[in-house]
């Protein structure tokens with residue numbers, strides 16, 4: 001869990017992007033603090049409309065990089081003149097706004113704090129079902145803060161879910177560091193049972209399951225695929241971070257799964273579900289990653305064609321075993337990250353291109369988008385944007401039938417039918 005400080009400069013579009021960054025950081029259990037001096041990481045969302053603004057951004061970045069251990073720069077100046085920060089001697093990670101949450105999470109799992117209470121954010125209910133994990137990943141700093149898995153009983157979580165639905169939640173986001181090991185501390189694998197029970201709750205709502213590591217998924221892959229296949233309330237969406245396509249690197253990361261176990265989990269879902277979304281994560285540039293290991297990760301991405309991919313460039317976290325390993329140079333990491341992000345855009349772009357012309361029933365309107373638009377999610381949690389939404393009088397929380405008319409790389413456009 002990171003304490004973050006965020007500063008946004010420029011137009012409403014930048015402010016809209018910062019809101020989305022914050023929503024996803026909150027989803028992942030990170031906390032906003034009031035000043036850079038209290039923060040583990042500072043986020044600077046830049047503008048570069050005029051030269052004076054550009055100078056102000058560089059000066060502010062310099063100040064923040066001195067006040068905070070970690071600085072992430074995004075926004076227009078990051079996209080248009082990203083190298084200007086390195087040239088000015090500012091030690092910062094320069095990323096697209098959409099990649100800021102991953103950069104903060106740094107390949108680690110989303111964290112739930114002990115006092116984590118269910119949160120209703122618009123029509124979205126965030127339900128942390130457990131705290132901690134069963135792993136000891138060599139690059140992870142979070143485990144020191146959260147310790148081993150602690151799962152409240154199924155009944156307790158069902159009651160929390162019921163309260164969120166009664167409070168108006170139309171989408172329940174089940175979160176935890178590793179939902180796949182829910183119940184292991186009680187000697188049982190309980191995720192599929194919990195999901196089934198939550199889907200029995202009266203009402204029209206959808207359930208998105210948060211990150212589940214491949215090892216936990218592998219152990220209950222049949223039961224999990226079954227509960228997804230037999231419950232319409234459950235988005236057919238599985239987020240299982242594989243992190244690398246090389247078993248050697250997975251060993252050095254001390255990830256508990258092997259590539260084969262990840263693949264068996266994916267195959268089980270493929271056999272049981274016609275239309276679903278695989279979301280996964282790759283850490284690129286891990287210290288022991290060879291060119292051949294990197295090729296294996298690219299090959300795994302091509303083989304499984306995930307519909308959502310988070311790429312994180314490895315960075316050392318203080319106090320972790322991976323921090324003591326001899327790192328790969330910045331240029332190698334940057335080049336491999338560029339190559340992997342390019343493949344990600346190619347594959348995800350093809351996914352959304354194939355959806356054009358198709359129709360979707362009972363799509364949930366989640367939130368206002370930029371301008372006169374709303375963001376919606378279909379049964380596989382694919383993102384559909386309806387433009388000119390005021391014409392259709394669409395409000396967050398409504399279910400609507402849509403026809404997909406066009407696409408961008410990471411989402412598609414649709415119109416009500």
Ligand code: SF4
Pocket residue numbers: 107108109132133134135136137140141142143177178213
């Ligand atoms: S599963 Fe690994 S990365 Fe995730 S919190 Fe546990 S030790 Fe950290």
